[in-house]
Amino acid sequence: MRLSALYRYPLKSARAQALQSSPLDLLGLSGDRRWMLVERDNGRFLTQRAYPQMSQLSAACANDGGLVLDAPGRASLQVPVPEGDSNLRGVLIWRDTLRVPDAGDEAAQWLSEFIGKDVRLVHVPEQRTRFLPNGYGLNSDRVAFADGFPLLLIGQASLDDLVQRVGRPLEMLRFRPNLVVEGASAFAEDGWKRIRIGEMEFRVLKPCERCILTTIDPQTGERSADREPLATLKTYRQKEGDVLFGQNLVADGSGVLEVGMAVAVLE
Template structure:
């Protein structure tokens, strides 16, 4: 069976929930608007579900003009991004980068929701990927995460209770490569785009966080560790870098151009 693209997800706010799409524009930094916004501590450190599991319950959407953030039990934040705010020095893991502060109203909304002081910033400048000579905004290290649907099916066959794909927060899900088939792909064409898969994705405590409730458990890390520990890390999915930008649409054919 030919491989196809079955899911497209964009994450306008780093650490927030994903927005499923039927089509998207792939740019040099990933899907348009992916991780364009981030919450930062007063010291400028990025915030994510690793330390703030409640971020899983935030549902952001961004159409290029208005950022809307929704969360249970509170009125939504409707924010028109500004490019005139103070440029703040911020960090994503060990990377130094910059973001434009989005003002006190947005900061107050997120601070009250999460119970800690923070600022909403919008990416500015340029940031390079850890490997692969690509560009990225506020994502951890790479602009794309590709997972095969069969990989999740294989994992779920080992679990007492199956988990949804959103535990792994992919941008692209493909079907037809087989379980862990993404591991052996170097270059793939999806629709009119070309993507290079440059490094397997190390998994962390975020995968144990229910993306609807923010509650944490032990799976899937416990099970993944038993058979997907590679190079001293638990690996699931492949990080990718766009090589040819263009439009992506659900149902697009996926062609393997080069294997590892």
Template sequence: MLQVSALYIYPIKSLGGIALDSAHVTDRGLQYDRRWMLIYENNRFLSQRENIQMALLKTSVEVDGVWVTYKPDGTSIHIPFIPQTEELLEVTIWDDTCTAQLVSAEIDAWFTAKLGMPARLVYMPDSSLRQTDPRYTSEGMVTSFSDGYPMLIIGQASLDDLNSRMPAALPMDRFRPNIVFTGGNPYSEDSMKHITINGINMYGVKLCARCVMTTVDQVNATKGKEPLKTLAKYRARNNKIYFGQNLVHNGTGVMNVGDELTVLELHEEDRFFIMPPEQA
């Protein structure tokens, strides 16, 4: 049996994640997941690729909003669920542009001081509908400030297999999934085309290409060569390295750790198959 073993959200894009026992599924992914984002010059999204110190900003969701704590000095700031300004602007995430709302000048100043560079915090209002990539998804599918899709799924067996090949094991937080499951074979998520969890239909649309963010230690914000060095030996295709699968979904509901994951349909397209050297 395949079973959900962990659920994660990342309220502010590229900041620390939060493990949940239950997660509400909204039209654009898990509730609060990447609904906020830091931007810098030209209103472009800011990530650990540009500023590794973002790994040291940890988040929590409370009844009054999101709290962010900067680990080196222990200071925190409160981010209300409702932005304190009404100013809208166009922001850029990779090749996408969408409408966002500035949150607060005071909050901007706090992030600017912690990161040592100009940064502003924006929120995605419900009225801002950012479409997923039409090359891989149906019309009307939307996402938050994620890299491109509402959810990412990874099997625990996949991480276990990777770690068996590594000089030292790495935790799942390097890969920032939303859903982790146990059971099945390593990389069985690659072939999942249609799955259900607690009555919610989800569809695998694209294997997740990994970047240098996976090489950042989320505890101390240091950077190395792994896991990309090892993954490149057996998870590379067309000059990209893959780990995990991106999902879209229909409907809303609740997912819980412990829920059964049921596979209803498997992919047959060649692009979803990456064979390790020992099986090639």
């Protein structure tokens, strides 16, 4: 087995960045989901579930830790990391409420014009990150703006199995993984508890529950009229009302991951 792809999402629910290598820290891949869009008035987070146009929004990590925004028909904008705690904004992501730095008016205006709604851009420094969902992981585990866990792994064979059932090609990026593994059987990852990639070890904590976002074409932002692949997943990957595809992980320690690294199941 080997690591066949690495993806990060600097801005939650915006386009993916494909990587050949990446440092890995307490919060997952370096720079992954450290930024988020929220409604200006109430701080509630935005995703493609309600705003599929976010699939056309590119956000790249700058060398200084800032963000470079691009979107069709718009000039790119470079956003620096907010300094200090002078401009904190209360935000809500699922059940978590936290106060994080606001990235300023210029970024808010640029993004509001693109989204068509008054939004603010926020950033999460490491000292303001969240605990994992109750009952999972250790007290030392943290997550930035990902839904619940720092890393998502999917086996390539699992997607291949789904494609065969749906009867048409499907992009892996519909499922927004960080790590893709080749060489295992379909859904082998469901049985893993601990794995090693290169020299790094990971705990496999929980299957990933899938939603309507999987029906959005990551290239066009269009939602499939037949609700695929979610409709097919429901026929054979539903458990207690949840549709499961992929596994949530946390890393033990820090290091660097590279595409091509060997993957071993430890438990």
